[in-house]
Amino acid sequence: MTGGFVGFAVRRLLAAIPTLFGVTLIVFFMVRMLPGDPARLLAGLLATQDEVNRIRVQLGLTKPVPVQYALFLAGLARGDLGKSTVTQAPVMYEIGVRLPATALLAATATVLSVLFGVASGLIVSTRQYTSTDYVVTVLALAGISIPVFWLGLMLMMVFAVGLHVLPAGGDASPLSLILPSIALAAFSLAIIERQTRSSMLETLRQDYVRTARAKGLAEGWVVYRHVLRNSLIPVVTIIGLQSATLLGGAILTERTFSWPGIGTLLVNSIQARDYPVIQGVVLLFALTFLVINLLVDILYGYIDPRIKYS
Amino acid sequence: MATSTPALSTADLAREREFHHPLAVLRRLGRNKIAVAGLVILLGMVASSLLAPAILPYNPNAADLDNALHPPTLAHPFGTDQLGRDLLTRVVYGGRISLLIGVIAVALAAAVGVPLGLMSGYYSGFFDLVVQRVMDVMLAFPGFLLALTLISLLGVGLTNVILSVGISSIPVYVRLIRGVTLSTRELTYVESARSIGMRDWRIMLRHVLPNTAAPIIVQSSLQIGLAILTAAGLGFLGLGVRPPTPEWGTMLGDAVNYLLSSWFIALFPGLAIFFAIMAFNLLGDGLRDAFDPRMRVL
Numbered sequence: 275m276t277g278g279f280v281g282f283a284v285r286r287l288l289a290a291i292p293t294l295f296g297v298t299l300i301v302f303f304m305v306r307m308l309p310g311d312p313a314r315l316l317a318g319l320l321a322t323q324d325e326v327n328r329i330r331v332q333l334g335l336t337k338p339v340p341v342q343y344a345l346f347l348a349g350l351a352r353g354d355l356g357k358s359t360v361t362q363a364p365v366m367y368e369i370g371v372r373l374p375a376t377a378l379l380a381a382t383a384t385v386l387s388v389l390f391g392v393a394s395g396l397i398v399s400t401r402q403y404t405s406t407d408y409v410v411t412v413l414a415l416a417g418i419s420i421p422v423f424w425l426g427l428m429l430m431m432v433f434a435v436g437l438h439v440l441p442a443g444g445d446a447s448p449l450s451l452i453l454p455s456i457a458l459a460a461f462s463l464a465i466i467e468r469q470t471r472s473s474m475l476e477t478l479r480q481d482y483v484r485t486a487r488a489k490g491l492a493e494g495w496v497v498y499r500h501v502l503r504n505s506l507i508p509v510v511t512i513i514g515l516q517s518a519t520l521l522g523g524a525i526l527t528e529r530t531f532s533w534p535g536i537g538t539l540l541v542n543s544i545q546a547r548d549y550p551v552i553q554g555v556v557l558l559f560a561l562t563f564l565v566i567n568l569l570v571d572i573l574y575g576y577i578d579p580r581i582k583y584s
Numbered sequence: 585m586a587t588s589t590p591a592l593s594t595a596d597l598a599r600e601r602e603f604h605h606p607l608a609v610l611r612r613l614g615r616n617k618i619a620v621a622g623l624v625i626l627l628g629m630v631a632s633s634l635l636a637p638a639i640l641p642y643n644p645n646a647a648d649l650d651n652a653l654h655p656p657t658l659a660h661p662f663g664t665d666q667l668g669r670d671l672l673t674r675v676v677y678g679g680r681i682s683l684l685i686g687v688i689a690v691a692l693a694a695a696v697g698v699p700l701g702l703m704s705g706y707y708s709g710f711f712d713l714v715v716q717r718v719m720d721v722m723l724a725f726p727g728f729l730l731a732l733t734l735i736s737l738l739g740v741g742l743t744n745v746i747l748s749v750g751i752s753s754i755p756v757y758v759r760l761i762r763g764v765t766l767s768t769r770e771l772t773y774v775e776s777a778r779s780i781g782m783r784d785w786r787i788m789l790r791h792v793l794p795n796t797a798a799p800i801i802v803q804s805s806l807q808i809g810l811a812i813l814t815a816a817g818l819g820f821l822g823l824g825v826r827p828p829t830p831e832w833g834t835m836l837g838d839a840v841n842y843l844l845s846s847w848f849i850a851l852f853p854g855l856a857i858f859f860a861i862m863a864f865n866l867l868g869d870g871l872r873d874a875f876d877p878r879m880r881v882l
Contacts, residue, residue, distance in 0.1 A: 292720070293720040304733075304737060419809075423836060525732065526817050544735075552733075556729065556733050
């Protein structure tokens, strides 16, 4: 099994294809599993009979299911996800105008959680059993147990309602980003901190670290040169896994802070039974997650030469 | 990807079994103060849920609009909600719903996931391939999204919340049990059971399943916490149990509208979720340390 790194990356890419098809199948069958006429569900309850018939023909709902699925995939390939039954605008448009807000929120939360998670993990790992270590451990424990939406409400209550220093919601000013990103980052930050700490402690016990110390290297250099890189490999895996939490948490965070992103769009669409939009957003979330996983896998193979490319 | 596991001798396995002896595990758990703290919180919650009608003077659904959104007093230590219902009563009764959802959803996930994981790991081959691809697809809906998608199809209500949360927890069990099975089936006693002609299902039940007990127990503790969190998230979005059933997430979802005037209505239900999840996390971590600190759970 050779082929090196490029072959490994290509194989990972190919392995993601069945999952991709599975995801489209589920989204395709979503409206068809519901009781009632799929054409009526996709046209909306207020649509006229003509409109329903038009959608029936357009999606080929009178044709066999495999043909319908092929038409669905062809639509996807053209970026055609149908129209919102609420606004009548194309689903792609509804998603497109809200995507930047969600991307900004998720990216900010990711940066916060990785930066502070790794940093605090590193700091406490070199101060095991000190008061700093205990305080950070308790905070991390709180971080993994606190529901993102409740943390959001509490932050809002203290900083927006109580102290009036930050906006409570919306995205009217750049300051509006602060509270939602902190709320969303908290859980992942705590997980990354714990993984970094335990991974560092594990590496610090290795023989080659003792050797490095024994030959008189300064402790800072030992940590930087010998411990850090080896410790961060499991941390990368955890960061990849956390992207799932962040994407799911974004839906709840957006709702808490009335953040105008696709999470809010999804929740509103579920409440309005706007199935074309639900399909589109669910598909987008799953695709994003697949891509992130793929990137993490490939990155993992890149930074750890011991990974067998098989 | 075939990784071979060095076969353990029977003596090793005897030691392993002794290591997992329930009494020894309980003793180790009892020495772990943090895990005991989790257990105490949990028992307190279970007790107050069971005894709720006996210890609380109010009906959780009795509205009293003259006293709506009243801050905490001696008569209402947590205050009252937008319909004047006693918040303490609703938080305690909410514990019933959350514990019920958490335990049943996780039991459901384990009931489906454990046999699938066992067979997937034991038989490998085509069956394994199909099961793993299906799990890949389920896991492609990140975290909370799978439960949210399911509830959007099933509709709201207690049963559907349990189903959504339960189904979305299945892949965790399949992955976990498959991993343990893959390493167990290479052991010499499984090989010898096969060589004397024991049937596959008996080998799985008698020789493989017992090895999965410890990971299942640890994972389930962590998983109940996660299930409670997921259910509360659905409730917060207005997609949980139907009103007026007291449920922590739903109470927080209502609280959003009254945040400016009434801090207490958002504080106490959230604290309840926080402590419930923390208790299961502490207990899960403690159980893992008591069984085997190096145990991998998902």
